Amino acid sequence: MTTILVTGGTGTLGRLVTERLRADGHEVRVLSRHAQPYAVDLRAGGPGLARAVAGVDTVVHCASSPKGGDEEAARHLIEAARAAGVRHLVYISIVGVDQVPLGYYRSKLAVERLVEESGLGWTVLRATQFHELVLRVLQGAAKLPVMLLPAGVSDQPVEVAEVAARLAALAAAAPAGRVPDLGGPEVRTLPDLARSYLRVSGRRRRVVEVPLAGGAYRGFRAGGHLVREGAGEPEGGHGKVTFEEFLTERAERAGRAGRAGRAGRAGRAG
Template sequence: MTTILVTGGTGTLGRLVSERLRADGHEVRVLSRGARPHAVDLREGGPALDTALAGVETVVHCASSPRGGDERAADHLIAAARRAGVGHLLDISIVGVDRVPLTYYRSKLAVERRIEESGLGWTVLRATQFHDLVASALRGLARSPVLVLPAGVSDQPVEVAEVADRLAELAVAPPAGRVADMGGPQVRSLESLARAWLRATGRRRAVVNVPLPGGTYRAFRAGGHLTPERAVGKGTFEEYLTRRPELQR
């Protein structure tokens, strides 16, 4: 039995990773700002982080925030992991962090580099966006009578449970460096995803595709966030919508 700490272990992905590891008989410690007994804000670090890491063999780093602070959090985690003698630091990242000049993506790439240079045994898995995030974005856009989308952009959403399974598998394996990316089963236009979501939720909206300025839009339009050669996910967006009855309201 391995002692594994999951950062962000109460989040969408971290919760599932924790469940799978526990089901396989491992001792799992969940670390997040509100999780007891290991309530830690990684951006602040502190003695509670050292306590949480004592005796831990593997860390699965799922904690992240688009609002900033990921690099500082990684610095604190890496330093504490070194002090604790952690043997394996496993990080979940995003496909395209090295190709799309989005501020959050740049931060994720910086975290990857910190982990690679940490001196710890490490593994990094990049995945495409989760179905949940696509649905949440569309829900926000649909607050307007017209659903406006960036023209010419596609996505490749993946089922979060499948990413959790892959992380649980990697967590109990030796450090592997940068492993193959994990993408959803289909590269889909945003319009096709939006229309699938509208059908599933019974909403009626005009869908308008609008070109946008800037390098980030150009990178998304060029498919920098996609990995069609690694379309290893199984669950489709429509299957996700069918399994989520609350989305029908």
């Protein structure tokens, strides 16, 4: 088995990638700003990064921030990986980074190009939005009495555990270049997703679609962020877990945790 470094290994995706790789018998190092012994800020680089990649066969690069710094972080990581003789760099990107003119997407696309031109063996996987991100957007919109959502926009949310499994498999294999995109099992309109969220959460809100302006909105409305098939595009992969299944499992987990907490408090009181 190989030694694999996972950047952003304590995050939503990186944590699951780490668990999957360890379950498959790989030696895994977790790099994040606060995880010892490889606590490294990739935007700064430095000797800590060199120690983290020393003796590593493969790097799975999950660390990312919409607040900026991804390109600088990737340059530092690639430089250290080349110096250490890393064999394979796996990068997780987003479906639509070349179709939707959003600042964060432009940064992800720039990192893709850095990876491709790194001189390392490389693999790039693009995935659609995680269920968790769509949920956060809907929860934010539901803070108002009326849920205001961009008109005419659909989404294709995917289960993060399925993305993690795909990344782990790619990390264990030979460099493959740009691989087929991974999207969720269903393309759904935002109002449809919102109504599913309201139904499972037991909340009541009026859902209203609002036309917006700008290139990013036009890109999302045109479906540039969805997995494309046919018309000369490579066939994309699809996850299996639907948004309703994600919401239901999350609600059931919260219910079990609540019951366990109440039982614990009752036991202590008795």
